[in-house]
Amino acid sequence: xxxxxxxxxxxxxxxxxxxxxxxxxxxxxxxxxxxxxxxxxxxxxxxxxxxxxxxxxxxxxxxxxxxxxxxxxxxxxxxxxxxxxxxxxxxxxxxxxxxxxxxxxxxxxxxxxxxxxxxxxxxxxxxxxxxxxxxxxxxxxxxxxxxxxxxxxxxxxxxxxxxxxxxxxxxxxxxxxxxxxxxxxxxxxxxxxxxxxxxxxxxxxxxxxxxxxxxxxxxxxxxxxxxxxxxxxxxxxxxxxxxx
Amino acid sequence: xxxxxxxxxxxxxxxxxxxxxxxxxxxxxxxxxxxxxxxxxxxxxxxxxxxxxxxxxxxxxxxxxxxxxxxxxxxxxxxxxxxxxxxxxxxxxxxxxxxxxxxxxxxxxxxxxxxxxxxxxxxxxxxxxxxxxxxxxxxxxxxxxxxxxxxxxxxxxxxxxxxxxxxxxxxxxxxxxxxxxxxxxxxxxxxxxxxxxxxxxxxxxxxxxxxxxxxxxxxx
Numbered sequence: 001x002x003x004x005x006x007x008x009x010x011x012x013x014x015x016x017x018x019x020x021x022x023x024x025x026x027x028x029x030x031x032x033x034x035x036x037x038x039x040x041x042x043x044x045x046x047x048x049x050x051x052x053x054x055x056x057x058x059x060x061x062x063x064x065x066x067x068x069x070x071x072x073x074x075x076x077x078x079x080x081x082x083x084x085x086x087x088x089x090x091x092x093x094x095x096x097x098x099x100x101x102x103x104x105x106x107x108x109x110x111x112x113x114x115x116x117x118x119x120x121x122x123x124x125x126x127x128x129x130x131x132x133x134x135x136x137x138x139x140x141x142x143x144x145x146x147x148x149x150x151x152x153x154x155x156x157x158x159x160x161x162x163x164x165x166x167x168x169x170x171x172x173x174x175x176x177x178x179x180x181x182x183x184x185x186x187x188x189x190x191x192x193x194x195x196x197x198x199x200x201x202x203x204x205x206x207x208x209x210x211x212x213x214x215x216x217x218x219x220x221x222x223x224x225x226x227x228x229x230x231x232x233x234x235x236x237x238x239x240x241x242x243x244x
Numbered sequence: 245x246x247x248x249x250x251x252x253x254x255x256x257x258x259x260x261x262x263x264x265x266x267x268x269x270x271x272x273x274x275x276x277x278x279x280x281x282x283x284x285x286x287x288x289x290x291x292x293x294x295x296x297x298x299x300x301x302x303x304x305x306x307x308x309x310x311x312x313x314x315x316x317x318x319x320x321x322x323x324x325x326x327x328x329x330x331x332x333x334x335x336x337x338x339x340x341x342x343x344x345x346x347x348x349x350x351x352x353x354x355x356x357x358x359x360x361x362x363x364x365x366x367x368x369x370x371x372x373x374x375x376x377x378x379x380x381x382x383x384x385x386x387x388x389x390x391x392x393x394x395x396x397x398x399x400x401x402x403x404x405x406x407x408x409x410x411x412x413x414x415x416x417x418x419x420x421x422x423x424x425x426x427x428x429x430x431x432x433x434x435x436x437x438x439x440x441x442x443x444x445x446x447x448x449x450x451x452x453x454x455x456x457x458x459x460x461x462x463x464x
């Protein structure tokens with residue numbers, strides 16, 4: 001049956017566009033699957049090359065920004081460090097030269113003009129009100145004090161929560177604050193050294209900042225102090241390149 | 245269908261068919277990143293770049309992209325330009341790039357761009373597609389500028405970071421917050437609707453008898 005019908009269908013179709021009923025869709029040439037795949041494959045390859053080219057062109061500039069941001073942040077939170085070295089947490093202890101830096105936790109050890117270590121800076125991040133707050137803070141392991149704090153990235157509410165990164169009366173409280181930090185509401189502080197008065201209207205973001213620093217110190221304090229005891233006083237050896 | 249002139253291709257997107265104010269497309273960046281003028285401008289320029297680049301490529305290669313995979317093809321082209329825009333923004337204006345967060349990558353799903361490819365660039369010459377994209381892109385930038393200016397001035401008392409009112413001004417913070425985006429857009433659309441209504445009111449008696457409200461060509 002179907003064999004007999006086919007030629008008929010062919011004859012009807014053979015009249016071309018004009019013979020088709022008014023409701024019939026216009027004839028469209030179906031592209032072969034091979035052509036579809038080939039088109040997207042070629043387009044994908046070209047797109048990939050374009051992206052790689054753009055990446056390579058912009059990478060030096062992006063790396064430069066990131067390094068400058070980090071250096072500025074480290075010197076800012078350490079209050080006057082001239083140089084810094086990155087130490088990596090490998091197998092529970094910090095080292096300047098791990099086998100592979102990928103995935104390792106790190107701290108930045110700041111040195112003053114005389115080559116003496118004057119504190120460590122570390123990054124920390126936890127959720128805030130809207131998104132993860134990423135900050136860096138300086139820590140003096142010999143005193144157990146926070147030296148300074150700078151918010152690296154936040155998407156908190158502009159004008160409210162975002163003040164954790166810009167409000168100097170809030171930020172200044174992290175200079176030489178003892179740990180663990182304690183957030184207090186305005187007017188309720190007792191003047192203790194570990195108290196941080198939270199920003200009115202931004203309590204969630206302020207509290208998040210305090211928690212981030214406390215949590216980070218709680219998790220990493222021991223190895224930091226151990227490492228600090230090995231470099232403090234032996235800094236001339238460190239700067240001379242002695243492997244620690 | 246009457247062919248449009250080059251001038252019409254260009255001007256259409258700026259005002260008469262403004263992508264945001266008339267077509268109500270691209271709402272996501274319009275509401276999300278117009279809290280300050282510089283964020284709004286960088287987003288506008290990035291979108292402009294992606295729109296014009298994609299339109300030129302889609303119009304150029306429209307005959308070699310099979311219709312079955314055209315949307316995938318457009319998205320591929322758009323996504324490539326978006327990634328390039330993301331790298332460029334990061335390299336050139338890192339501080340603004342940080343604030344824009346995920347909204348630069350999200351240009352990929354901006355309906356304005358895919359809409360222009362499907363509705364115009366894939367059916368017209370490269371020249372006309374470019375004019376259309378440039379006009380639509382400017383229309384988007386202008387809208388972002390209006391939104392960003394209104395929100396930054398009221399919500400922060402500044403324009404491009406320059407204080408406008410001195411210390412006594414108490415910023416109306418809600419305008420910098422998400423609801424401020426909706427308020428501002430609402431008022432801008434209201435103003436445009438009101439102006440259009442007045443224009444129609446002024447024109448109608450000269451052409452139609454009173455009481456006839458149908459659009460030109462519509463069945464009365």
